[in-house]
Ligand code: NDP
């Protein structure tokens with residue numbers, strides 16, 4: 001049996017979400033390798049308590065401070081420390097006993113705890129792509145400075161990472177990020193004007209949290225992933241391309257300078273990239289269903305429809321502009337998605353609201369950390385005011 005100290009000690013930020021719960025499934029199937037040190041949630045106290053009683057972490061954090069007493073009371077006899085609030089979330093990642101922090105929380109809220117974890121020398125299993133979109137330059141530089149590895153959890157980036165194993169010295173010519181195209185692939189602008197929240201929340205291939213599901217429907221998710229890939233793999237914008245692959249079997253592709261292409265494939269299941277990130281460099285056994293060629297006699301590819309799904313080009317534009325532009329794109333998009341989920345704006349207003357913020361928040365070429373907080377706030381304010389015109 002593996003000794004406690006030889007196991008990987010993991011903090012899961014956002015353990016009650018889609019990625020967080022699947023990460024706990026992976027850990028439950030591999031208790032000889034992994035120990036849960038920290039679990040956190042924003043407001044789902046009931047599930048956080050249930051997870052804490054089952055996995056016995058060192059501590060838990062509930063973001064919503066009004067739920068502190070509920071969590072504390074439920075865990076008083078379980079020898080689990082309980083904290084609440086944003087600052088506690090940023091502090092717990094520094095705990096000595098943690099080896100790796102899985103950032104499975106959603107949005108800009110991931111930035112601060114990720115930076116604190118890197119500064120404390122913790123390796124990062126990164127699901128929270130928004131952190132790299134907002135401040136990729138700063139975060140990757142910090143990771144180099146503190147000799148911290150960032151292991152991608154996003155399936156496309158995990159695919160690229162897996163294709164690069166053994167190729168560290170070989171230059172990449174190009175990468176292709178695959179996109180399912182989401183639930184509205186093939187729809188015209190006129191049809192997109194009428195789509196509902198319920199339709200947008202039904203992704204054909206993946207079962208994910210609400211925010212990323214809407215981002216997948218608008219193709220903003222792919223745009224965010226393009227920026228995420230730029231920073232993770234230190235690429236130039238022109239080295240990144242997107243191809244729609246509706247079956248979601250090929251998770252992404254690397255093309256090397258000799259023209260050879262490597263792709264990683266398998267049935268769509270986020271548990272695989274989660275497991276690869278936390279077990280790296282080992283591949284451990286998993287009983288996930290295996291791909292069967294006969295069930296997929298044809299794998300198809302097409303160009304994304306950039307005219308109807310404008311978010312993709314807005315993200316490319318933000319990447320080309322650089323500086324605080326991706327941060328503004330992200331902040332405005334978070335507000336636009338929230339308003340769409342509240343049924344206050346229509347689907348086609350998402351890119352309009354984002355574009356408005358990109359054109360109105362002042363550009364900063366070389367932002368420092370404080371600039372990101374200010375640009376995010378300005379983008380949110382701009383997006384909220386732009387959306388008022390649509391209500
Ligand atoms: P979910 O919405 O399912 O879960 C989000 C988690 O973060 C929950 O535990 C939630 O707590 C917590 N949380 C929400 N807001 C805050 C906040 N402001 N501060 C602290 N914690 C917060 O999201 P997903 O699991 O779908 O996504 C998580 C991240 O992973 C995102 O960045 C997403 O883009 C990325 N990702 C997700 C994939 C997927 O398949 N789901 C695939 C690839 C990437 P509570 O439950 O209490 O609200």
Ligand code: MG
Nearest residue numbers: 154155156225
């Ligand atoms: Mg992805």
